[in-house]
Amino acid sequence: MDPQVFIDIQLDELKGHIASYHERGWRLANLCGSSVDDKVELLYSFAQGPELENLRMLVDNGQKIPAVSPLYPNAFVFENEASELYGVVFEGGLVDYGGRFYSPSVPTPMNPASLPAQEYLASARAAADAEDEQEKQGAEEQGAEEQEEGEKEVPRG
Amino acid sequence: MSASVKSPWVLHYDASSCNGCDIEVLAALTPLYDVERFGIINTGNPKHADLFLITGSVNERQVPIIRQLYEQMLEPKVVIACGICACTGGVFKECYNTLGGVDVAIPVDVYAPGCAVRPETLIDAVVEGLGILEEKRLLLAAKSLKPAELPARPSAADKLVQGETVAAAWQKAIANALQTAGQEEQ
Amino acid sequence: MAERTVIPFGPQHPVLPEPVHLDLVIEDERVIEAIPQIGFIHRGLEKLVQKLDYQSFVTVTERICGICAFGHSLGYSETIEVLMGVEVPPRAQVLRVIWHELSRVHSHLLWLGLLADGFGFENLFMQCWRLRERVLGIFEQTTGGRVILNACNVGGVNRDIANEDLRGIVLILDGMRDEYQVLLKTFLKDRSVANRLRGIGMLSKEKAREYGVAGPFARASGIAEDIRSFGYGGYGFLHAFEPILSDECDGYARCQVRAEEVVQSMDIVKELVEKIPDGALSAKVKGSPAAGSRAVSRLEQPRGECFYYAKGNGTKYLERFRIRTPSSDNLAGMVYTMQGCDLADVPMNILTIDPCVSCTER
Secondary structure (H helix, E strand, O other), rough: OOOOEEEEEEEHHHHHHHHHHHOOOOOOEEEEEEEOEEEEEEEEEEEEEEEEEEEEEEOOOOOOOOOOOOOOOOHHHHHHHHHHHHOEEOOOOOOOOOOOHHHHHHHHOOOOOHHHHHHHHHHHHHHHHHHHHHHHHHHHOHHHHHHHHHHOOOOOO | OOOOOOOOEEEEEEEEEOOHHHHHHHHHHHOOOOOHHHEEEEEEOHHHOEEEEEOEEHHHHHHHHHHHHEEEEOOEEEEEEEHHHHHHHHHHOOOOOOEEOOHHHHOOOOOEEEOOOHHHHHHHHHHHHHHHHHHHHHHHHHHHHHOOOOOOOOOOOHHHOOOHHHHHHHHHHHHHHHHOOOOOOO | OOHHHEEEEEOOOOOOOOEEEEEEEOOOOOOEEEEEOOOOOOOOHHHHHOOOOOOOOHHHHHHOOOOHHHHHHHHHHHHHHHOOOOOOHHHHHHHHHHHHHHHHHHHHHHHHHHHHHHHHOOOHHHHHHHHHHHHHHHHHHHHHOOOOOEEEEEEOOOOOHHHHHHHHHHHHHHHHHHHHHHHHHHHHHHHHHHHHOOOOOOOOHHHHHHHOHHHHHHHHOOOOOHHHHHOOHHHHHHHOOOOOOOOOOOHHHHHHHHHHHHHHHHHHHHHHHHHHOOOEOOOOOOOOOOOOOOOEEEEEEEEEEEEEEEEEOOOOOEEEEEEEEEHHHHHHHHHHHHHOOOOHHHHHHHHHHHHOOHHHOO
8 A cells, every 4th residue: 555654744844845845746646634623634645656745734723824736736626625624724826716616505514613614603603692582572572462474484595 | 197108308417416326317328228219318408308307415506506407497397306315315414515305405206216226216217207297297288277177186096997097097087177168168 | 809708517518417517718719718616516425434433434435426436435445454454355355456447447438438429429329338238237246236336345345256257257348348349449540539539628748747637637648647557455466557648638548548448457357357366355354443543545546546545533433534536636637628728629628537526526
């Protein structure tokens, strides 16, 4: 199987590493995120022939990461994916879909600790609270006079 | 169904299937199963299609597209959910981006289960769908009748009484009712 | 200067059975830019590893894509085997490769058929799909399924193919080979095929490297990259392996590479059937992946190199599983080849790259 090489790096070393792989003619095999507690782990994999090396980097939620897609155009898919599923913010990417690449129904579903997910949760909670409040008020105003025929159906989609 | 029915044209759409059911839909149309020999043609245009074969579970982004395709099809039309994902959501039901089966977006007439759905199941589903298509066509023809005048659908139990199927018997009853209604008007 | 128009392409389009949307910015009949929009099939499969244990997840990996179903279960199993240090018995390794290469034959025949349908050669389309049914017949005989095989699991394979049945498979393939030669001749010698495909979607070797394309797309641009040539797993039993290359860099070259790979895969199956060792079918897999353990593996799928990454957390549920499929690697290259092509060539251009949207979005 492929050699299992995992190298831990820091954010400030990332640019140098990527430039060096690019110079030596390695190709970007993969870029993906995974959530580690309240942080995101990014994995960059580079391959040349049977050789394979993986760079591992821990970043904070919402931290800005320099994009690799200007050097490796095929990374634009991975970057948009990581930013939608994990809330990773890439700077200077080739194409930024701004959250409309996969358009998941839930923001950053793979990383519930990310900022967009928390904002979404907070806004969803606020909306639910507001709805409760309205219902309460409505019930008070109408009192026991009459009940509405039923809850209005919320259109889907 | 009577001995001869119209050859339906089908519209195939992949809602969010894994391709497994899609290639089986195509396999049903190509040699070995070859339903094309009965004049069943896979068309790309919803306005030409009678049957809507839809595979895969549905996510939020697909709902408006599926509805649009469905609305573009002319009446009468039949929707066939091909494969277990299209029926219920299947293995993907638990996924965060899956709403469920096709029936969350549009009404489904025939459910064809299987992972992946087998071409034999699909052919059975299409035959089943043809019966429903015929009944829908009848109801469309009987649109001018008042509800009281519409003859009841014969039950399946007496469907072979005179060597006829439900649809054929119903068709006769509706034709008679239409004739009587026409005479009364005159 | 001509006025620019944006033409929507898809998500429902007769050429592709799968939903993918392209915004084609055109000037007269020339495409200036193609902006892909995907997400119509995104299901969020990778998160299911947190709900299903690592052994049950094999069934889900098969449903990532119905065309490369066996390949994905194989790639996943290999990754977990690396993660947990499992040694797979040699017979199981060879059986896996036999099924995987048969999948490649079926996938390429499917693609060749769709391509023929795309340029309006209906007869060729039907002939390809007729031949393909024989491979599905082999699948049905050996596993019971036509599309989803459920033959591979972590540690080995679920079922054996008896040696005489293996020889039967070779006989079926030999029968197919003669008929396939006729189709091959049509694809490679017929003027109408060449006229439609030559010069479509040019991607030079330098650009192919820059855009990091994979699989037959890369090999048709002269890049000799094929994971099979590294001799992983059952491929180590092969006497020699030479990737099929072309340096013509256009749609015709891609058609040629895939058409010839069908014969190559048949040869691989034939060679392995002669060499298959006897022995166990599956190694015992005990325990769970250790906390913090990681593994990567690569596999040559019909559409190119596929990358798998798994991360354990000490329980029977994986922490993270990632699949980077060949089509997501090829997307950038596809967008590049689209620039400057004729509007009428767009469907052919997409087809020759053979994108698998279901794999890409998961």
